[in-house]
Amino acid sequence: MTDTNTTSTTEESKTMIEFDSVTKIYPDQTVAIEDISFEVERGTTTVFVGPSGCGKTTTMTLVNRMQDPTEGTVYYDGTDIQDYDKVDLRRDIGYVIQEIGLFDHMTVGENIATVPELKGWDRDRIDERVDELLELMNLPPETYRDQHPTALSGGQQQRVGVARALAADPNVILMDEPFGALDPITREELQDEFLDIQERIDTTILFVTHDINEALKMGDKIAIFDVGELVQYGTPTEIIREPANDFVEEFIGADRTLKELQITSVRDVMQDCATARDGLQESVSDITAGVKTDGGELVLADGTGEQYVTPTDSVDIALSRMIQIDATSIPVVDDGELVGIISESDIRAHQSAGGDR
Structure with missing residues (x-):
């Protein structure tokens, strides 16, 4: 078993995750992704975007070994991900999904504390971390720590979901359509809040969406998928200015100049x-x-x-x-x-x- 929290004595690599000629074929012979290769830089946000069934979620779930590749290698912090114990790996990687998945019978504080408790943190450290994250999510601890998820709005529940994913200070966070079920106003508010949070945390993020506007807004890099193929990988500006083919150009839409203004600070x-x-x-x-x-x-x-x-x-x-x-x-x-x-x-x-x- 590999310890996912071991710090190398050599200079830290800029690459946190690497896909090397990775293919995933399901038992019914459906090819989910085929021969994809790219690198994710440490501390950045990479957004996987594309139409339904294109392979973006499959690609993301290979990182925490919810699925394993049929061919090729996924490297996590320089090590073949197959060398990690699945349970330890998943406790080291934060995970946020559209359905949130909070435990209704537990308080907000207990939900956030789930992984730190599994990792054996002491009570004082856990309590301090819970309060720190609630403050980060604009949810004052004295108001929200002891509430149950059912008493919260959808946006508040999603903030708790993000806090839970950050609780054990993970190296990587996987976010699968995290804001997809929210109304447009709440969704934009959470996007803006998360961009602000990104400035304060040193975490590598993989973010899945079907919305190109969300991808352009949230990503340092964007991976565009089409039917199991990684069509283009680059910065938002590169994607807008130099679409790789007609599919990418059509997926971005005709208003490319406006989109560029929206992603330029x-x-x-x-x-x-x-x-x-x-x-x-x-x-x-x-x-x-x-x-x-x-x-x-x-x-x-x-x-x-x-x-x-x-x-x-x-x-x-x-x-x-x-x-x-x-x-x-x-x-x-x-x-x-x-x-x-x-x-x-x-x-x-x-x-x-x-x-x-």
């Missing part, structure tokens, strides 16, 4: 204060009712949310707000501090240069 396009001093002063003076500087410090009037953007906003939001205020540029604000400017010309230049996030 203001941070990647903006000019900072030093670079854009003149343009920034002009932009700020054009919005005197909402944003101004006072002795070098930013002063925000009430109701000025549409007068500026943040570095983490997407470029399409910046364009939308420029239109709303009838301007060709808009200030960029981070934690109440004026940090730069983004303009229509900056966006056009970024697209022309082929910039990636």
Whole structure:
């Protein structure tokens, strides 16, 4: 048995998961996936996307040995996954599914503590971890720890499901259509919250969806599947700008330029204060009712949310707000501090240069 938590004394590899010529054929001779090869970098999110029955979920479940490959090798942290004990491996990998699968007879805190208890953590450590994760999920422990899942909304239950997957500090999390059953507003809220959480955890994530917009939003890399074949693997911008074939192009849809604006952050396009001093002063003076500087410090009037953007906003939001205020540029604000400017010309230049996030 291999200890999944053993830390190598050599320099840590950038690759967390590798598929090497992997094929999965079911007993009825159905070919689920055929000869797929790709690598997942440590600490990144890779999204598997494609139509129903294309092999994306099969590929993901090979990672925690819910299924084993017919041919080829799956490597987990540099080791053939067949060398791991299945039970230990699954306790080391977080798993979030669309149906959530919380235990209704257990409290929220007990649900989150399930895997740490199986791994033998002491009570104080478990309690501390439960409270930490509830705070991370915007579920105050004093309010939610002792509630039962049936008392929660669908979005709250899914947050608990994610907390449970993170509980034992796993190296890898598998997420199978985690937000698919939620209404559009809750789904977008959870997507945004999870993107924020990604910034604070060092975990490798495999994320399955059939929605290309969700894939483009959530993924550092995207694997597009079609009937058991890995058709294209790349960054969201690479997928949008250089679709591998007609299938990928049709799957992305006709509005590729808009999709690119939606996945490009203001941070990647903006000019900072030093670079854009003149343009920034002009932009700020054009919005005197909402944003101004006072002795070098930013002063925000009430109701000025549409007068500026943040570095983490997407470029399409910046364009939308420029239109709303009838301007060709808009200030960029981070934690109440004026940090730069983004303009229509900056966006056009970024697209022309082929910039990636």
